[in-house]
Amino acid sequence: xxxxxxxxxxxxxxxxxxxxxxxxxxxxxxxxxxxxxxxxxxxxxxxxxxxxxxxxxxxxxxxxxxxxxxxxxxxxxxxxxxxxxxxxxxxxxxxxxxxxxxxxxxxxxxxxxxxxxxxxxxxxxxxxxxxxxxxxxxxxxxxxxxxxxxxxxxxxxxxxxxxxxxxxxxxxxxxxxxxxxxxxxxxxxxxxxxxxxxxxxxxxxxxxxxxxxxxxxxxxxxxxxxxxxxxxxxxxxxxxxxxxxxxxxxxxxxxxxxxxxxxxxxxxxxxxxxxxxxxxxxxxxxxx
Amino acid sequence: xxxxxxxxxxxxxxxxxxxxxxxxxxxxxxxxxxxxxxxxxxxxxxxxxxxxxxxxxxxxxxxxxxxxxxxxxxxxxxxxxxxxxxxxxxxxxxxxxxxxxxxxxxxxxxxxxxxxxxxxxxxxxxxxxxxxxxxxxxxxxxxxxxxxxxxxxxxxxxxxxxxxxxxxxxxxxxxxxxxxxxxxxxxxxxxxxxxxxxxxxxxxxxxxxxxxxxxxxxxxxxxxxxxxxxxxxxxxxxxxxxxxxxxxxxxxxxxxxxxxxxxxxxxxxxxxxxxxxxxxxxxxxxxxxxxxxxxxxxxxxxxxxxxxxxxxxxxxxxxxxxxxxxxxxxx
Numbered sequence: 012x013x014x015x016x017x018x019x020x021x022x023x024x025x026x027x028x029x030x031x032x033x034x035x036x037x038x039x040x041x042x043x044x045x046x047x048x049x050x051x052x053x054x055x056x057x058x059x060x061x062x063x064x065x066x067x068x069x070x071x072x073x074x075x076x077x078x079x080x081x082x083x084x085x086x087x088x089x090x091x092x093x094x095x096x097x098x099x100x101x102x103x104x105x106x107x108x109x110x111x112x113x114x115x116x117x118x119x120x121x122x123x124x125x126x127x128x129x130x131x132x133x134x135x136x137x138x139x140x141x142x143x144x145x146x147x148x149x150x151x152x153x154x155x156x157x158x159x160x161x162x163x164x165x166x167x168x169x170x171x172x173x174x175x176x177x178x179x180x181x182x183x184x185x186x187x188x189x190x191x192x193x194x195x196x197x198x199x200x201x202x203x204x205x206x207x208x209x210x211x212x213x214x215x216x217x218x219x220x221x222x223x224x225x226x227x228x229x230x231x232x233x234x235x236x237x238x239x240x241x242x243x244x245x246x247x248x249x250x251x252x253x254x255x256x257x258x259x260x261x262x263x264x265x266x267x268x269x270x271x272x273x274x275x276x277x278x279x280x281x282x283x284x285x286x287x288x289x290x291x292x293x294x295x296x297x298x299x
Numbered sequence: 300x301x302x303x304x305x306x307x308x309x310x311x312x313x314x315x316x317x318x319x320x321x322x323x324x325x326x327x328x329x330x331x332x333x334x335x336x337x338x339x340x341x342x343x344x345x346x347x348x349x350x351x352x353x354x355x356x357x358x359x360x361x362x363x364x365x366x367x368x369x370x371x372x373x374x375x376x377x378x379x380x381x382x383x384x385x386x387x388x389x390x391x392x393x394x395x396x397x398x399x400x401x402x403x404x405x406x407x408x409x410x411x412x413x414x415x416x417x418x419x420x421x422x423x424x425x426x427x428x429x430x431x432x433x434x435x436x437x438x439x440x441x442x443x444x445x446x447x448x449x450x451x452x453x454x455x456x457x458x459x460x461x462x463x464x465x466x467x468x469x470x471x472x473x474x475x476x477x478x479x480x481x482x483x484x485x486x487x488x489x490x491x492x493x494x495x496x497x498x499x500x501x502x503x504x505x506x507x508x509x510x511x512x513x514x515x516x517x518x519x520x521x522x523x524x525x526x527x528x529x530x531x532x533x534x535x536x537x538x539x540x541x542x543x544x545x546x547x548x549x550x551x552x553x554x555x556x557x558x559x560x561x562x563x564x565x566x567x568x569x570x571x572x573x574x575x576x577x578x579x580x581x582x583x584x585x586x587x588x589x590x591x592x593x594x595x596x597x598x599x600x601x602x603x604x605x606x607x608x609x610x611x612x613x614x615x616x617x618x619x620x621x622x623x624x625x626x627x628x629x630x
Binding site: 066067068175176177178205206207208209210211213214217232233234235236238239262272273274275276277278279280281283284 | 342343456457458485486487488489490491513514515516517519520539540543544553554557558559560561562567568569570571572575576578591
């Protein structure tokens, strides 16, 4: 499997990010700042599937936006192949845009309804000037086939609007793969999908990793997902990475309270239910 | 057990593109006993939310209940006059929706909204509304209830709003709480907390709960009995123990196998179900799961199985376990 000692493609070093507070009525200039990230360091190493797990609001998605270069850290730096993002030249920036792709939770919002499925998938080829115009359509169909979608013309011309959730997420994945990226950032990629379809998408990701050793960062609040896919995991809480290591050892002997809580919730969801009536309240649940 | 809610062979139809009607729910059976927690599980588009809305006769226009019966608290919901219908909605039964951000009125205080049902249904004097609201907010586990009463929805987090909605639904002391995907916007830790809260409320208030979720694992944590929907119809009804130990419908079995579990030795494939849920109303004349079913045989593609009683309180809609079929020509 992936060489976990691979060189980092992306790395955050001591990054901090603050936002003006949301909610609450506050006038004037002295808006309170909310610390979204507080001295976070994380490496995404070549060939690995790294899990980034944490509760809502723990800073996972903010960290992803910094790694993608969509936002700039207030402190610290993000590097791409060892070079700080701010120091990248124009061509290097374009290479980052090509080499690192992202798939979000809600493919509804991510797919332009005015484009055809084929247009959505082939657009990055044009943007990055990757194939001669005449070959882009054929390449787009290959990408659709790669994610298990029909490669025929009728599907190519369809609007993303009529697709099921699983199909939309596959289209988003095909688009992400179009530029031949070295790393994928997957932000809750299956949490909007039905259980019977979720497995198909997860297996697709695993199959892809087996074949091409594509580096992946999987962001999720559900430890069960990370346990299934990742060799290494980082746990976030309150804008910090509180624990990091091989998935199995982190989940089996968590040291930080945030990891303990997340792992307990995942175990609670994994257990076969007790028979008969519901548990009496006050009983410490099913934490074993 | 006396049922507090009973849905029998429910069909909900919407006008189709031509000039006819298309049934997007057709064949839902559901029973919730007094004080019982029942899970209603199924994937998107299978009819969960429409079933919940039918209990309150809240099917959005131009949709209509095309067939079947709906009874809540012993009364025929489809025959209620306006006055009794309004005492059902929020009085006898409370409803919590999926999206807490949209269900609260942005220009009314939390206290006003939480106490609304009590003022409306129990005739609570306005002077007592604030203290009742604070009590309810405390009951659903919110901190600083006296301050929250004066707050407005935008000042709360998603998890807090979800609990406020729960408090709203409890205000008139209902006998049935219908919670439609109350956890789907929450992380796993909050999901657990909400389920444990529902468990406490249910025990303290002797409340019947219809817990609707696409997540079988979550339903298995809370519900005593589970009703499984697929493609607009009930395919299996069982106690949670029966369901988890011995699922009888192939779809239930597939759902069970597709569950994520925390144990795992690194990357491993998940069992999957081929294909996808058919779009609402777009199903053939045979068993609606047959196109995806690994056990389907010829009859499954031509005839539609009826929901058959296998044992007392245990039902499944599958020719592998029951022989009965639905009369043809339903569509």
